[in-house]
Amino acid sequence: MLLYKIFIDPFVQMGASPDLFVQTLWEGLVAGVLYALIALGFVLIFKASGVFNFAQGIMVVFGALTLVGIYEILVRWGISQENVAAFLALGLTIGVMFLLAFAVERIVLKPLVNQPDIILFMATFGLTYFLIGFGEYVFGGSSKVMIADQLYLPKGFIDLKILGGVVSLQKIDIAAAVIASIMVTGLALFFSKTRIGRALRAVADSHKAALSVGISLDQIWVIVWFASGLVALVTGIMWGARSEVSFALEVIALRALPVLILGGFTSIPGAIVGGLIIGIGEKLGDFYWGALLGRGIESWLAYFIALVFLLFRPQGLFGEKIIERV
C-alpha cells in the first residue's frame, strides 16, 4: 500500500491532470533557474580563486537591498521620476558591487593569499556578517519591496489553456528565466571568446602557469568577484520581486549547496543543470509526495536528491571521473 502510494499513485495523478503537472514543473523550473544563478556565483569564485565563498547568499540579499535602499534615498532627494530613479539606482548598485569586489580583493584575498583554504573560507564568514551589519546600518533592518515595476519588470500572469486545463505563468517568472538565460549566455561568450575570459580560465586551471605568462591574479579576482556580484544582484532582483527583500532571503543560499554537490564546485554547466534538477525535483516532490512524507519536505528534499545522485556519480554531474592512483 505504501509502495503504491510512493511509486505508482503520484504518477497516476500526473497523468490524470497534465495541466497541474506542467504547472508544477514550471514552478520548479523557475526556482531552479534562481538556484542555478546562486550556484553559478559560487562556481565562478571557486574556480578562479579556490575560495568557497560562504558570503554568496548574502551578496544576493546585499545586492537587492542596496538597490532598493539607494532608490529610496534618490527618491527622498527629490528625483520624482520613478523609473529614472530606479535605473540610476541600478547603475549605482552595479558600482557598489564593483567596489565590493575590489575591496574584497584588497582587504581579504590579497593579504591571505597562500594561506590554507580554511582560513579563506573563514574570511568569507567574516565578510558575510560584515555585509549583514553594514547593510542594516546603511539601509535599515526592515524588509523592503523590490522596485520591480519601476525597473519595468512585468507583473501579472499569462494563462495558457492547454492539456484540458489552465497553466498560469507569472510574467516575472518568464522574465527571470529569459534574463537568466541571457546572462548565462553572455558569461559563456565572455569566457570563451575574450582575452580576459581566456585569462580567467587559465587562472582556474593553474595559478603558477597563469602568473608565469604575466596574467595578474589580482585583476582576475576582482573581475570574478564582480561577475559573481552581478549574478547575485540579478538573482536578488528576481527573488525579491517574487517575495520581499530582507535578510531572511539569505536561506536561499543554503538551497544552493545541494546544487553544488550535484553539479560539482567547478562546473558551470553543472551549476545550471544541477540548479534545474534541484528546483524541479523539489517542487514535484513537494506537490506529489508532500502529503505522504509531510510538508516541509522542500527543506530537505534537495539534499536527498543530491545524495542519491552522488551515490551514482561521486564526481558530480559533469566532473571528470576520479581515478584513484594507488
Place this chain on the structure above:
Amino acid sequence: MRAPSVAEIAAGDVLLAVEGVSLAFGGVKAVSDVSFDIRKGEIRAIIGPNGAGKTSMLNVINGFYHPQAGRITFKGKTRRAMRPHAAAAGGIARTFQNVALFKSMTTLDNIMAGRSLKMHKSFFWQIFRHGPALSEEIEHRKTAEEIIDFLEIEHIRRIPVGKLPYGLQKRVELGRALAMEPDLLLLDEPMAGMNLEEKEDMSRYILSMNNYYGTTIALIEHDMGVVMDLSDRVVVLDYGRKIADGTPDEVKKNKAVIDAYLGVAH
C-alpha cells in the same frame, strides 16, 4: 638573427645576473650565496644532482620565490627580488619541471594565453568581438599559428591539452613560453621523461630558437649529453652552493663536479 659566437658571448652584455642569492625554507637551505650571470644570446645550462637548488634558482629569477639575501640585476636594473608579473612583462618566460599547463584549454588557447601581456584592447571591444579587439585577436592568432607550425603541433591545435601525452604537453608548454616572445627563456628539464626521438626534436627547437630568434636560454637538464651539445656555459650547483662555472669542457673536467655527481661525501 644569428647566434653569437663563443667569443662574442664571452665579451657580451650581461642580460641577467644574480649576486649572493640565498634562499631557505625553514631550516632547508635551498640556495646558498649563489652568484652567476647569463649573457645575451647564450644558452646557459644549470646542472646539479637532485635537490641541488636548480628549480629554486629559476623560481627566484622569475619572482616566484623571494630570496632572503642577494640581488638580481635584469636588463641593467637591480632588485632585491623579482615579481612574477614584472618578470613576465620584462620578457622572462618559463616552463616547469612538472608541466604547468591550462589543462582544460586547447593547445591554441594555451598558446594564445602566452600572449596575454601583448594584448591590450579594451574590455568593451572584446566583449563584442568587434573593431580593434577583433583585429588584435586575429593578428595574435597569426603569431600563435606560426609557433604551432614551428613546433609541429598542428594536429593537436583544438585538443584540450590535459588529454595529450606527456611529450606533447611539454611541447605545448614550450609553445606558450615562446608566444611571449621572451628575451630570456627559462627551461626546467624540458626533456625529462622523453624518449630519444622526442629529446632530439626538443633539442632542435631549443637550438633554432636560440639561432633564429636570438633568444637567451637558461636550461636545467640532467642529460649530460644534451647539456654538452647545447650549452655555451654551464653553472653547477650542489646542496644549494655553486661549485663550478664555465664552458662544458671545463666543467666536465672539474674535480668538485665529478665528486658531486659520484656522490663523494663532503
